[in-house]
Amino acid sequence: AQTVTQSQPEMSVQEAETVTLSCTYDTSENNYYLFWYKQPPSRQMILVIRQEAYKQQNATENRFSVNFQKAAKSFSLKISDSQLGDTAMYFCAFMKQGWETSGSRLTFGEGTQLTVNP
Amino acid sequence: SAVISQKPSRDICQRGTSLTIQCQVDSQVTMMFWYRQQPGQSLTLIATANQGSEATYESGFVIDKFPISRPNLTFSTLTVSNMSPEDSSIYLCSVNPRGGNEQFFGPGTRLTVL
Numbered sequence: 306a307q308t309v310t311q312s313q314p315e316m317s318v319q320e321a322e323t324v325t326l327s328c329t330y331d332t333s334e335n336n337y338y339l340f341w342y343k344q345p346p347s348r349q350m351i352l353v354i355r356q357e358a359y360k361q362q363n364a365t366e367n368r369f370s371v372n373f374q375k376a377a378k379s380f381s382l383k384i385s386d387s388q389l390g391d392t393a394m395y396f397c398a399f400m401k402q403g404w405e406t407s408g409s410r411l412t413f414g415e416g417t418q419l420t421v422n423p
Numbered sequence: 424s425a426v427i428s429q430k431p432s433r434d435i436c437q438r439g440t441s442l443t444i445q446c447q448v449d450s451q452v453t454m455m456f457w458y459r460q461q462p463g464q465s466l467t468l469i470a471t472a473n474q475g476s477e478a479t480y481e482s483g484f485v486i487d488k489f490p491i492s493r494p495n496l497t498f499s500t501l502t503v504s505n506m507s508p509e510d511s512s513i514y515l516c517s518v519n520p521r522g523g524n525e526q527f528f529g530p531g532t533r534l535t536v537l
Contacts (some may be wrong), residue, residue, distance in 0.1 A: 338524045348513055350466075350528035357524075396465060400524060409454055411520050411526055413465045 306377065307332045307399045311414035318387045319422050326371075326382045326417045328397030336402035340411070347391040353395070356380065358402075365412045387421045394418050425450055427519045427529035435535045436506055443502045444532045446516035456526065457489070469514075470493035472499045483497040506536045 308331045317331070318324035341353040356364045356373050364371050368388075372381045384391055397414040426449040436442050446455060454473055460467040470478040471490055478491040492500045503510050516526045 342528075348460075348531045348533070350515065350517075350531075352527065353526060389501075400526070402524065409524075409526070410456065410468050410471065411517075413467075413503070415465050419504060 307334070307337075307412045309397055309399050309402065309412050309414035311395075313417045314415070315418045317420040317422055318319045318384075320387055320389060322387055323383060323385045324387055324404070326384075326395055326397075326398075326419065328380045328382070328414055330380065330397070330399050330414075332378070332380050332399065332401075334401050337401045338402060340372075340398040340400065341371070342370070342396045342398060342413075343391075343393045343399065344396065344416075345390075348358055350396075352381065373414050389421050389423060392419060392421045424525075425452065425518050425527045427516065427518060427527060429514075429516060429529040429532050429534060432530065432536075433533040435537060437537055438507055440503055440506055442506065442516055442534060443500050444516075444534075446499045446501070446529055448497045448518050450520060452518040452520055453496070454519060455493065455499045456517045456530075457491065457499075457501045458515045458517065460515065460531070462511065466477065469501070503534065506534075508536045510534065511536045515525045 310329045337358045339356045343351045344417045354366045370383045370386045398411045428447045430445045438477045448491045457469040469484045470477045470480045472493040474493045490502045513531045515531045517526045
């Protein structure tokens with residue numbers, strides 16, 4: 306079974322600054338995907354960024370980038386030039402690679418509430 | 424991606440009653456997933472629903488409490504049966520279009536049980 310841990314229940318950052326959210330995971334799988342989802346107060350789950358475990362290059366999406374350390378089983382999210390609209394709960398998630406039913410399920414961390422202050 | 428809608432968006436129900444939540448997708452998908460998010464907590468997978476077969480339930484969730492239907496490739500329902508206040512949660516459905524490695528979520532149904 307996989308576990309995902311987010312050790313920062315809450316974080317805050319000033320607008321326009323950079324913040325990094327931490328995530329560690331535990332798995333015996335070699336092929337998998339990692340994700341960061343954002344959940345604003347509207348409760349809609351929004352996919353922010355994803356990383357394939359077989360790729361050494363860290364994923365980037367505009368202001369969002371990850372630091373993926375496979376050996377350390379670490380997957381942190383860096384948000385640059387923070388904006389007020391980035392205020393949300395952020396969830397790290399793990400998905401095993403595969404086509405069978407269990408291959409597509411997501412295992413989530415506990416979440417980090419990020420507040421961007423003006 | 425996929426456009427997913429859920430009905431109802433929220434409801435307040437009495438203890439002992441049942442509520443059926445609908446999930447509609449704008450494209451055909453093989454697997455649909457139902458998650459529960461209890462207040463202030465993360466998401467937990469309830470079950471996976473494949474069209475044409477019985478749903479697969481995660482540990483701690485049973486069919487009698489959370490019956491699921493999957494009549495076609497664009498629609499699924501989750502029923503929360505014999506509700507108690509502990510069932511007050513947000514219930515979300517999700518899909519992975521084309522069997523890919525990204526899951527997209529519906530807007531959720533906020534359930535309050537009195």
